Amino acid sequence: MKASQRSLLLLEQCLTMAQMKQIQSHLAVSGALLDPYAAGKVVAFCAPRDFSHAHRFFRHLPRHCRTAYVCNTMIKALVDAREPGSALALYQRMVADSGFLPNNYTFSFLLTACAQLGDVRSGSSYHCQAIRLGWESYDFVQNGLIHLYVTCDALDSARRIFDASANRDVITWTALINGYVKSDQVDVARNLFDEMPDKNAVSWSAMINGYVQAGLFREALELFNAMQTLSGLRPNHAGVVGALTACAFLGALDQGRWIHAYVDRTKMKLDRILGTALIDMYSKCGCVEMAHRVFEEMEERDVFAFTSLISCLANHGRSRDAIELFGRMMTEGVAPNEVTFICVLSACSRMGMVDRGLEIFGSMSEKYGIEPGVQHYGCLVDLLGRAGMLEEAKRVVRGMPMEPDSYALGALLNGCRVHGDVELGREMVESIIQRRLDHGGVHVLLSNIYASTSQWDDVVKVRKGMEENRVKKVPGCSSIEVNGEVCEFVVGDRSFALIEEVATLLRGIEKHLKSLRLEEEGDMGLADNCFF
Structure with a gap:
């Protein structure tokens, strides 16, 4: 039987499951449910809202429906x-x-x-x-x-x-681009992207995030800018998150601020993913207050948002605030994850809050069912080592349920340097070398331990051994954003066009610091430390 126009009109105007069940009863009494079109309308409405009801209805439908x-x-x-x-x-x-x-x-x-x-x-x-x-x-x-x-x-x-x-449509092209990105074939993905006859915001975002996943952050930002200047398309949620991630890794604060302004201007919803990306960007660019402001503006805050801000506070000298935020996280019923505990244990270590750190470490498995990993044990060793509890730290290293890594052993070694325990420091270096975890930084740290106790012959011996074994310390690097462009400086690299001007300025800063008695580099000049 064909459903009447009135019945079909009721189906079109239905808003709730309660209304639909009433209409379904009416259709069943009138026999109109035997109309395949009406039956299809009932299933289409019920299936996404109450699948069990839709499934029961479907099972009782005659075959022709x-x-x-x-x-x-x-x-x-x-x-x-x-x-x-x-x-x-x-x-x-x-x-x-x-x-x-x-x-x-x-x-x-x-x-x-x-x-x-x-x-x-x-x-x-x-x-x-x-x-x-x-x-x-x-x-x-x-x-x-x-x-x-x-x-x-x-x-x-x-x-x-x-x-x-x-x-092929834009979905076909974008799906394959995602495949090449996923398999780390970014160059092939880019060639395919350039061949696309038509691109939308999704395809641009796929390529931007592909660069981010490959660690090619400059290329990601260049493509993000090209998206707006060449295509005239507005970045979507995924594109904005990818660009913010690139800004965070590059320290590109100006561009990050522009993206934040774009989010506000277009009234893009500050959801958990976007909010966390903004917090992370401001954190890595040193803007702690802005990171905190974004956090407070978020309507919903999950473990990733809390963890990102805890990490931000801990890394910028506000460890007490980080620990307080961890307490607020507990109050709001947000369960921490493994990374949260690494951040908050690091904060306890910097504050010297041994009892609180031990309490938090113990709560991982007892309260939250998270078994501590090697990084958590490394944080615990650092906590005890900084507090001068070297024997306790040593017991933790020996009692770890897994093989200690360079961070855990290095944390104990650093504790030995701070508190002048030469013998334990030498023992740790030997342990690190036996595990083939040694690198230039370990030897430099041992050299500094000897120097702190005026054992200059041993300092010479360590440095000579480094030269003979061709052990080199990994060169440090720093970056700065000028007019929206990020410039990176690596120790020993003099290829920068304005290197002489920069070195001259640094020498001036060094001279001024010396005059204020704030020089911490001894006889080694700041400029020499950076470039030679």
Whole structure:
């Protein structure tokens, strides 16, 4: 029986499940539910809101009402709810029970389900079915296949489908670009990106984030700028987050501020991901107050937002504030993660809060079910070492349930330097060398321990051993942003165009510091320390 115009109008105007159930009862009494169109409307409304109700309704539908539209709606609802296993099982039952014949939309949902599961074997089986039924060349199916193979690291298969495709759209191109980015083939991804006939904000963002994932932060910002100047497109959420991440690593504060202003101007929602990216950017650029302001402006704050600000405070000399924020995190019911504990333990170490640090370390497994890792033990050793509790720190190192790394041993070695324990320091260096974790910094630290106790013969011996074994300290570097451009300086590198002017200015600063009795570098000049 055909549903009446009044019934169809009611279906169109329905807003809640309660209303839908009333309308469904009316349709059942009138017999209009036997109309495939009306049945499809009921399923389409119920499936994303109350799948169990939709599924019960579907099971009682006569076979002629189980149209492709109704079946696809049911499968799609499960895929959208990220229940891919249930979606595939439902498809199999539909085929077995009612002889359902899939179409191009069905295959796009099935392939998405396989991608969510990472099940390339089932996906390949559906690929074969799509070929057999003549649906492979449809854009929904091709894009689904490329997405599946990219997700399952079958990039060669994805490329074959792409090359054979006669009607590629922006989704097709972007899916393959994401595949090359994921497999660390950024240059191939960029070449493909440059060949794209049409680009949207999603494709630009995919390439920007590809550069960020590869650590090519300058290239990411250059592309972010080109997106606006060449394409005229407005950056989307993903593009803004990627650009902020690049700004954070480069210390590009001016550009980061511009992006923040863009977020405010366009009224982009300050969600947890974007808010955390802004906090991280301001933190790495040294703007603690701005990081704190962004944090307070966020409507929802998760563990990543809290951890980012705790790290910011701890790294900028505000360890007490970091520990207080950790307490606020507990009060607000946000559970910490492994990184949170590394940050707050570091803050305790800098403040010399041994009892509080030990309490927090103990709460990891007892209260939060997080087993301490090697970095947490390293923080604990640093906490005890800085406080002069070297024997306790040594016991922690020996009692670690895993092999201590260079950070844990180095933290104890640094404690030996601060408190002048030469013998334990020598023992730690030998332990580090035995584990093949030694590097130039370790030998320099041992040399400084000897120097602090005026054992100059041993200082010479360590330095001579470094020369004979060609051990070199990893050169330090620093960067500064000038007029939106980030300049990086590496020890020993004199290739910068204005190096002489910079060195002259540094010598002037050095002279001024000496006059104020703030010189901490001994007889070694600041300029020499930076460039020679």
